[in-house]
Amino acid sequence: MKESVLTFGPQGGLVGILSDPLPEMRSPDRPALILLNAGLLNRTGPYRMYVDLARDMAKKGFTVLRFDFSGLGDSFTRKDNKSDEERAVLDVQEAMDQLTRKKNIKEFVLLGLCQGADRAHPLGIRDSRIKGIMYLDGFGYPTPGYHVxxxxxxxxxxxxxxxxxxxxxxxxxxxxxxxxxxxxxxxxPKPTETFERQFPTAKQFESDVRSMLDRGASLFFIYSDGIKYYNYEGQFRDGFGSLFSNDRLQVRFFRQTDHLFTSLTRRKELFQSIGDWMQSQFSENGKK
Amino acid sequence: MNPFYFGDSENPLFGIYHPPTNANKKLNEGVLLCYPQAREYEITHWAMRQLASLMAKAGAHVLRFDYSGTGDSAGDYESVSIDKWKSDIQIAIDELKDTAWVKKVSLVGLRMGATLAALTAEEIEVKNLILWDPVVTGKDYINELSHVQNVLSSRLGISNASNGTNGHRPDGFLGYPSPPGLESSIKEIDLAKNFQTKAEKTFLVVSQEIPEYLRLRDHLTEQGNPFEYRLAPDNGNWGNTKENWEIFFAQNILQAITESVTGIES
Known part of the structure; x- marks a missing residue:
């Protein structure tokens, strides 16, 4: 595994760290994994989680980029009138362009925690280069089971x-x-996480997910016990059961953990889960 | 702003060099920023970037960098130590001298970063040593963190157990691994008791007046070396027990530090 600085975007103002697998572990048809900022934290992630995850995944043969969105961490601030969401789309697209130029990688998987997951969602809808998204405490919708x-x-x-x-x-x-x-x-009304993060409506969300699955993307929704809007294993299935006809959709609920996976034991389980999913969806043996 | 890796190619350190951004104000001054550690690193990263930009604007050559096992530098947090971090600071000083062609370097450290800068300045000569809200007494610092850990543990259901070997905690300490020996070596630190600096001048810049800063102020005054104490009221509520990350923003104190280092009002 080797790490290097990757700068890209206008005047090279976006800053990221690339984790490359050893040459013998590389495979040209594997997508690169791109880790998106969790809220306002820089590219190292909460508890340096993104650094550890990037190294872990690079050891498994995946190229990983973790970078700062414009205006965060060490990246420059775009001087335009675009919304944060639109800027995030541009930033990730420039990251993908750069990885294609530098590494000849043409397919990508995004991972985002919380707001990072929210940023990944519109990209998955718009850009067919994105073959997978891992949503960590991404959008979620209460069901009758949730309320009970x-x-x-x-x-x-x-x-x-x-x-x-x-x-x-x-x-x-x-x-x-x-x-x-x-x-x-x-x-x-009490301010809720849903309100602050501007979730799409359940109907819109279902339609978005369906369109991504229909074009062949793999989606992994991971929920922790530390969020207010998701509280049992089968909540996603109860809300959007018809989406599960597609085996590229997976959901996992981590009990007894907080939103940021503060416990090292739980974080280890999370990494294991992420690694297993990446291998099952995108390695030669597991590719669907 | 130039991000790069430096030092040992097997275990490189990550740094960001900020050259002077105003052609009329090149000071031929090198300033090394020493980050706090763990959770405080994450919430203050933006403020340290702001500080670097302010000082570069005032004409200084600034390098901020991540210690081994932290941030983007090589290594795992599991294997960090105070001695390793001190040696990283020395490597970074040499790197800044080579990069910016400056002969002397000032150290600016925040919280544990200030403490590490102070410990390094006991061993090597530096120009200015700026201690921003330093961790003065290691024992108090660990007690403060332990309090936060206890609050979070009960709130989040995290095991707070220590296996008794060097204070190692299998489920981590405030979300980070608990390296063997780190906690005990931090507990041995008391800047207000034993600290003697080789810096040409030392500045203690604090966001609020609390007893441990005043103890250090008195100790440094007694030493008789060039020393200045500055109170710049600002955000400095370290050791809060909120479980979510709140990014640290500061203004007054960044200006006070920049003025201390460069002698120029920002």
Whole structure:
């Protein structure tokens, strides 16, 4: 495995690190994996997760690029009136162009965590060079099963909390506040992750996923237990069961982990899962 | 801005060189930025980039770099040590001298980066040593991180167990591996007690006045070497227990540091 700096885009202002497999591990028809910034963090990812993942995948024979979107990390800021989403599309397309020029790689898989997954989605719809996307805590949609479990969780949480004195104190204060003060928050919608991240509608999402699967892309949705909008293994299947007629769609739910896979044990399982999926979808033996 | 790898070709370090960006203000000054570590590295990366740009604009040659096992540099966090990081700083100083053709280099460090810069400046001569919100007492720093770890562990259900060997924690410490011996060697650090610098001048630039900074200020004053203390009220709430990453932004303190290093108001 060898790492090198890759600069590209206008005036070479986009900065990334390329992890190349050893020559004997390389295969010309394998797609390159591109890791997209998680929120505002730079290309090393939370807990340096992207560095470890890139090295891991390069050892398995995949070329990996992790780079900073324009305006993040060490990359320049584009001076135009485009939205962040449009800039992200341009940035990734320039990354792919550069990998084709430098490495003669013409197919790509994107991996994004949280907002990174959101950025990957429109690219997968628009650009047929993208053969796969791994969504880590990407878009998700509540189902009846989700609401039942969520209700159960809240009841359990409150029952547990009732055994604590401070909870009673909190409840008394809250009741007092409701009775005697003007509660301005009443009726106002709570900000949710869905709202902040601007999820497409469920119908639009289903249509997007179907179109990507129909053109031959492989999609892997990985959800952690640390997000509010996904809470059981079969939630995706319950919401979009008809998409599963295509075996290029996979979903995995990681219990007992947070959004950023803070636990090293859970992160190891995540990497294993990612590696297995990449091998099954894109290596010579596993290619579908 | 020039990103590149340098040092040992088997285990290279990653750095970004910022040449002076104003042709009328070339200072023939080299400044090496020393990042904090782990979670603090990630949230302050942007601020360090801003600081490098400000100093380059003021005419300095600036290099910021990742220690072994951190950021984009070679190596795993599992195998890092204080001694290795100190030797990385020396390699980076030499690299900056070669790249920018400067004879002397100043060190600017934030948090653990300031502490590492200080420990390095005990052994080699540097021009200015700028300590930005340094970790003064290693024991307090580890206690502070342990508190954050405990809060996050209970909130996120992460095992907080240590197997007792050198304080190694199999499930990590604040999301990072826990290298054998690192925790204990950090605990031995007390800049306000033993620290003696070879820097021509030392600056302690702090975002707020807390007892450990004042202890270090008093210690450095007692040493009798050229020293300046600057309070630049700014963001400096280190050791918060929020589980999400909040990117660190600062303004006052970046200007104060730039002025300290270059003598030019930014």
């Amino acid at each position: 479990r969520n209700f159960g969780r809240r009841v359990l949480h409150n029952v547990r909390a009732m055994t604590k004195l401070e909870r009673w104190t909190h409840l008394i204060k809250k009741s007092y506040s409701r009775f005697f003060k003007n509660n301005t928050k009443k009726g106002s």
